[in-house]
Amino acid sequence: MTEPNLLITASPHLSARDSTPKIMWHVVLSLVPVVAAATYFFGVSALLVLAAATLGAVITEAVFGTRRTLWDGSAAITGILLALTLPPGLPMWMAFIGGAFAIGFGKLIFGGLGQNVFNPALLGRAFLQAAFPVALTTWPVPEGGFWELKGDNFAFPFVSPHPIDVVTGATPLGLMKFDQAGTELWKLVLGVTGGSLGETSGLLILLCGGYLAARNYLNWRIPISIWLTVAVFAQIMHAINPGRFPDGVFMLFSGGLMLGAVFMATDLVTSPVTHLGCWLFGLGIGVLVVVIRIWGGLAEGVMYAILLMNAMVPFINRATQPAVFGHATRGTPA
Amino acid sequence: MRLTDFRHGVHPPELKSLTAGVPIRRMPFPDEIVIPLRQHTGKPARAIVRPGDRVERGDKVAEADGNMSVPMHASAAGTVRDVRLWPHPDGAYAPAIVIAVDPNSPQPHRPRTIPDWHGLAPKELIEAIRQAGVVGLGGAAFPAHVKLSPPKDAHIDTLLINGAECEPYLTTDHRTMVEYPQRVQLGIRIMMRALGVTRAVIGVEENKPDAIEALRATLPKDLDVTVQALHVKYPQGAEKMLIKSLLGRDVPSGKLPMHVGVIVQNVASVATIAEVFETGLPLIERIMTVTGHGVRRPANLIVPVGTKTGDLLAACGGLTPEAREIVFGGPMMGNAQADLDAPVIKGTTGVVVLTGADVKPRASYPCISCGHCLDACPVFLNPQLLGKLAMAERYDDMTRQHLADCMLCGSCSYTCPSNIPLSHLFALAKAALRKPKAA
16 A cells, blocks of 8 residues: 555544634625615715725735735625714725724734724724714715715815715704604614614614524624613613603614624624623613613713723623533633 | 434535445454554553563453553454554554464454353452443543442432434444444443443434334333433533433532432443453454545455554555545544554544545634634633634633633534634633643
8 A cells, every 4th residue: 555645634634614714704794785785875876985984904914914814804894884884875995094093003003803802893983983073973865876875985085075065964863862852663674764884774783693693603692781781771760751761662772773783893803702701791782872872971872882981891701711611610801 | 203413513424425325334454453542531551461472352451540541452363462552543652562363263253251241249259340441432532431430429320321323424333322222221221230320321323213123122021121212413512412312410610420429431432341251352342434525445344453544445445546634533523634554443433534635725814703613612602702802822811711621522613604713612611721820
């Protein structure tokens, strides 16, 4: 018998079929319907903002990241998710800078994939909100033709955007907070309201999240925990003062809660590794969202709620170590 | 009765169909046999033969060194060629007795060296099992007589027979149960007498319905022996997991099954104990699966202990051109072999030959904290944290994270989407911790 060229590797010699790039590209795939909905509601402006933010993210990854993680899809996810938090009329150069910041300062500066503390897309959005507060709070209403721009998308970098004659309006949360005006539920569920690209169709986001959860690419405990907390907390406040505080269902379907709970809070890297930790993480986000929306100075609180809880993840992980088989107590933190 | 189970674990593909229906056959005797002196947990045996000595099949060639050791026997008649270092299946070179097999010998069954079991008291049974060199055949090769002699303060109430065979590919235990159910039952009877227990439970994964049927059809009327179907899940056959699944008992960390009143023995070992008393021959051959898409004729074989890998593969038609990696044991915990001269030993449950497609190199990515390894770990460790500590060589911190409870089952590595070699890192950490610290 001829001596074959034998390979020597460590066991196990089999592996599950999932891989990190496969998980990442599945998340991108699951975002396609959400992107399509954004395009349906906001026309070509949605695609321009999406393209600019994604390019900003991917180019930054290509220039400053490692070759290994360029094609794993994680930079594309960050860009798309960032774009989905932005208003459709945002100048493209701002979206591009947001994407670059999200990858550069949200991820690479920590050491790249897997090392970052905060959700990069949300960090990018927080940066944009601080840098361009007016542009980030100009919400065109979803009407008009496909080719009709929802703002000065093509504004020249670092000059004030040209005012474009589009109908803008407050988001449902803004209406609620500043005008005490409600929005019909069906509009919220289907997404026919003013707002960012991705805070539109709650129903669609639920379906996409369900797909990822079924493949075990996101921990379903996080969104469920967030929704339960928000619904219960908001409903209690609503019972105390119905005139001032909106009910739980409105809270669930308004603003970026759906997108945040399904796609942002469940980011594998920046969420806890234990199931108990995921429940606590969701609980914290839910409480913060309601607190910020009701008592904070901002109409929307999902972004800061998730970013604040991201910072808590290492502590949550330590506190929720699983009880090792055959031990009476839970594991001790390192 | 509700089927109990252990929590966590993984579901690798079963891949057993290559050999699940192939009847056991005896392979021809090779020209040369290599008997390593270290084939079991404990101290290696001491050689008692010299080059030039004539040995008959079943002759003792090495003596046990102390109680935590077993003797070795010649698996074929011939002449001792040498006692020297030889490639060991664990990858090292280790002392071994090399026997040139006599081509003219009919390799007969000799007059029994092991007494008939019927009249023997428990102590005499255990001594006979020790003299026969019987060890656990499920992989770890723990000396059977030690397991059968629990300390006086241990109150053993149940004998568990491990027929889970949760490793993919392997059908060694499966075919043993299907073809030799009477032998399994006799082995259980002998073990129950040796231990003085009144209850035995055989656990078999439910993907082997023919084995369950064969065992149920041969259950003894006068003993409390039952067959329990188990969920198909890896590592169902791990001792602690099996006890959890069958009896719902948690073996405390760092303790043995006997601390919860249980002795676990693999089904092939039980059959071997019966065989030893039936034939009067010591443990000199075992049943093993030779399989994988890298071997031409996958088979279940009766193999003389000490048969070299190359001879064994030749008995199965040789390797296919696609063969790339030869693994002793199952693909989840087995060792890759570097040398076709390495012999199969008592604890070799099978030989799996993987192809280039099976072992295609995969890129490794940074940990993305998905937590899948935590869901996989059957002893509820945090492999994600342990992996990070291992890469930083923080071995003492790993001890505090209960590295000692890790049994290296490989479930975490199997499930990791970033292809981080977690269990390999843990094996290295365990090895580093075993080394005495430099002052």
